[in-house]
Amino acid sequence: MALIRIPSSLATLSSHFHYPHHRLFLSHRSSLRSSPAVSPRQLLSIVASGSQSGIEASSKVMLKDMDFPELEKWVQSHGFRPGQAMMLWKCLYGTNVWAHSHDELEGLNKDFKKMLSENASFKALSVKDIFTASDGTRKILFNLDDGMVIETVVIPCSTGRTTVCVSSQVGCAMNCQFCYTGRMGLRKHLRTSEIVEQAVFARRLFSSEFGSITNVVFMGMGEPLHNIENVLKASAIMVDDQGLHFSPRKVTVSTSGLVPQIKHFLSKSNCALAVSLNATTDEVRNWIMPINRKYNLSLLLGTLKEEIRSKHRYKVLFEYVMLAGVNDSIEDAKRLIELIRGIPCKINLISFNPHSGSRFRPTTDEKMVEFRNFLASAGCVVFMRPSRGDDRMAACGQLGEPGVIQPPMLRPPPRFQMAL
Ligand code: SF4
The missing domain is CATH 3.20.20.70 (Aldolase class I)
Incomplete structure (x- = not known):
């Protein structure tokens, strides 16, 4: 059976049929077009940013491997206040930001963002x-x-x-x-x-x-x-x-x-x-x-x-x-x-x-x-x-x-x- 697929090559917008083992995933060429909130172009740009930028360097700390007490400790070990750890936590999970890079952080001070850009990875996938x-x-x-x-x-x-x-x-x-x-x-x-x-x-x-x-x-x-x-x-x-x-x-x-x-x-x-x-x-x-x-x-x-x-x-x-x-x-x-x-x-x-x-x-x-x-x-x-x-x-x-x-x-x- 077939699915609509967004090709990772991004060469064209045309969907094609793929994937044999999901029997009930019937082919339906129009379903992608009928998804108004995430347009094919948006999806393509999401896929592009994923496949081109890849995942951040592993020498940095992966923020999402930590629960909040661990994150708080780590933030303090870099000389910042616990309150800033909570603001970071909210940017990762709690607000509608779901930050994937330090550029997307809202309301954090410049020095804290700089430290994060040097020492932390935001994205695991x-x-x-x-x-x-x-x-x-x-x-x-x-x-x-x-x-x-x-x-x-x-x-x-x-x-x-x-x-x-x-x-x-x-x-x-x-x-x-x-x-x-x-x-x-x-x-x-x-x-x-x-x-x-x-x-x-x-x-x-x-x-x-x-x-x-x-x-x-x-x-x-x-x-x-x-x-x-x-x-x-x-x-x-x-x-x-x-x-x-x-x-x-x-x-x-x-x-x-x-x-x-x-x-x-x-x-x-x-x-x-x-x-x-x-x-x-x-x-x-x-x-x-x-x-x-x-x-x-x-x-x-x-x-x-x-x-x-x-x-x-x-x-x-x-x-x-x-x-x-x-x-x-x-x-x-x-x-x-x-x-x-x-x-x-x-x-x-x-x-x-x-x-x-x-x-x-x-x-x-x-x-x-x-x-x-x-x-x-x-x-x-x-x-x-x-x-x-x-x-x-x-x-x-x-x-x-x-x-x-x-x-x-x-x-x-x-x-x-x-x-x-
Ligand atoms: S545990 Fe779940 S994923 Fe693993 S073999 Fe059994 S059914 Fe499959």
Whole structure:
């Protein structure tokens, strides 16, 4: 399937078709032209500034790697007052400046700006490409300073909510069998600055078009809790009320089920937690999510039950990607109800979108509705994520570009071989 692509060569304005694995990203040549707030020319200049200027020299301190106490200390160590650190923090995150260079700083004195220009880097990412889907979803490809590429998705919604889906790693080590990113293996963890700047860029690029960016989901490339310290710091910057000021309930960190890290996350953060469950037996989960061989269903769900007890009005979001003949029977629905009993939660049923090399098929709409209704009739709070371009792009595991060497595909249990 194709996307409208803004070529990084910038040779022409004409869009062309690209990108095979996002099936539901239907080609729609007019959608770019119909985006009034960010014109093709503006986007081209954004892409140009990213790809031409690159990322600032690494000998300087990267400001967005620091939380506020660290920034304050660093500013003081250069002989400036803490109040100036707060003004700088607000220019980076809190006002509508979202400064990407010392030239863009507003209200700071000349000496402080000079010190910053000599010692600090403002920008961790540069835009490589921006794609627009037929439903208005944007996919941004960012270059890192070592030339690797990450993907971020901005998803507008008719209700006024706009979500940015951020990556936390390049690739992923978890090897979930239904996931395209998993085919890459882990290439590296992202730094705090590289994570937080995806949200900053979303606001910089699209706030005027979509209104405020209201939600963040860590459902792009990578297992966020495998890079937990940087994810904790980035999410703390996102919810800082002098900073990006997202509501903690609207910043959701998604995990495949790393039990010790879940405990750590719940003890340190008030952001929302999503757990990608996707199976109701260890036999199936061991196959489609190998992390289950280390932290099985009983340990994972027992830990959640225990840890959430002490958190006030906190609900886990269980994500459940529906795979035809694998996890979508009424027997699965019955087991799911029993598994989550006693855990304050919501369930999100996600339509699976095949990608190149995938062995799974999506559950039919009728069967998804039947599954949903069965859960709802047992009192579960359950949503269905429709199969649209934005939802595909937001889903954990639909991003990336696998190389020639890929992690192994795992052998299905015999009774599931017919389902594939
Ligand atoms: S689904 Fe998430 S955790 Fe699993 S391989 Fe994909 S990116 Fe990693």
